[in-house]
Amino acid sequence: MAIPTNTFTTYDSIGNHEDLIDIITNISPIDTFVTSNTGSKRATARFHEWQTDVLAPAAPNAVIEGDDASASAITPTVREGNYSQILRKTFQITDTQDVIDKAGRDTETTYQTTKHLKELARDIEYALLINPSAVSGATGTARQMKGILGYIATNVTTGTGTGNEALTEEMLNDNLQLIWARGGRPSNVLSGAFQKRTISGFTTNTRDIAATQKELVNAVDIYQSDFGTLAIRLHHQLNTSAPGTLVILGEMNLWNKAWVRPVKREELARTGASRKFMIEAELTLESLQEKGSGKITELTTA
Numbered sequence: 001m002a003i004p005t006n007t008f009t010t011y012d013s014i015g016n017h018e019d020l021i022d023i024i025t026n027i028s029p030i031d032t033f034v035t036s037n038t039g040s041k042r043a044t045a046r047f048h049e050w051q052t053d054v055l056a057p058a059a060p061n062a063v064i065e066g067d068d069a070s071a072s073a074i075t076p077t078v079r080e081g082n083y084s085q086i087l088r089k090t091f092q093i094t095d096t097q098d099v100i101d102k103a104g105r106d107t108e109t110t111y112q113t114t115k116h117l118k119e120l121a122r123d124i125e126y127a128l129l130i131n132p133s134a135v136s137g138a139t140g141t142a143r144q145m146k147g148i149l150g151y152i153a154t155n156v157t158t159g160t161g162t163g164n165e166a167l168t169e170e171m172l173n174d175n176l177q178l179i180w181a182r183g184g185r186p187s188n189v190l191s192g193a194f195q196k197r198t199i200s201g202f203t204t205n206t207r208d209i210a211a212t213q214k215e216l217v218n219a220v221d222i223y224q225s226d227f228g229t230l231a232i233r234l235h236h237q238l239n240t241s242a243p244g245t246l247v248i249l250g251e252m253n254l255w256n257k258a259w260v261r262p263v264k265r266e267e268l269a270r271t272g273a274s275r276k277f278m279i280e281a282e283l284t285l286e287s288l289q290e291k292g293s294g295k296i297t298e299l300t301t302a
Helices: 033-037 095-099 108-129 169-181 193-200 236-241
Strands: 039-042 047-052 078-083 085-094 188-191 206-208 221-225 228-234 246-249 255-267 274-287 294-296
Touching: 033 108, 033 188, 047 274, 078 274, 085 095, 085 108, 095 108, 095 274, 108 236, 108 255, 108 274, 169 221, 169 228, 169 246, 169 294, 188 193, 193 221, 193 228, 193 236
Parallel strands: 039 255, 188 228
Antiparallel strands: 047 078, 085 274, 188 246, 206 221, 221 228, 246 294, 255 274
């Protein structure tokens, strides 16, 4: 159906106001479970060190009455260390852009600061969880911390090792048993979406619980195992960076962030009619006893 000749429409008009709502929507994932649930300490060097120890295994222990005591050999502590990693976000905004009328934010500087802080938080989470190995660094080479996935080496389950094996309840419990046998207390399972759906299909040991202000920050699934109650938590970075891996964390106080320099925003020197900002942090990960956690790797992802 045609419109009458010479009808003036919005397609012909010049000067109609644009329809731009005063809201900016951002749905990018920002979950930082490791960063939020590990302790914080102070680091004073680029190579941060600590010591770990284990108890001798239980053994028959009986002595005869009146026997003379002799010293047994002492096993020394193990000296561990991790390199600090510098993480940075930068942005630059012209003076004009900061003051003109904009939709969705008052000043560009405030909006971009908030956005880049969130991006840096995700990068810190990635380093703490995903980084496979430490890099000592040198002139022209950035230092890198070893993350949780890099540290967990004792309690590792790989199934057949084909890299394409479906997660089973037996595999999960085998790993939990390894952790328990070494004194660990499994508490949280971090998972990508596919592995989470698999766990949700396990018999009757998985149940939903509702979140309350006094209990859990987010609604999670609970898996009731023979080795303790586990919170099953979706983690975006495992979903994208290690979808074939399940991370089983023991007591969270076995992992700490050690800060050389906490997150800070600095305004850099002006070189023209714009402002340049740098948001930077330097930290590393303490693994006080990796035997208290475990991982299942080489799982199918679809």
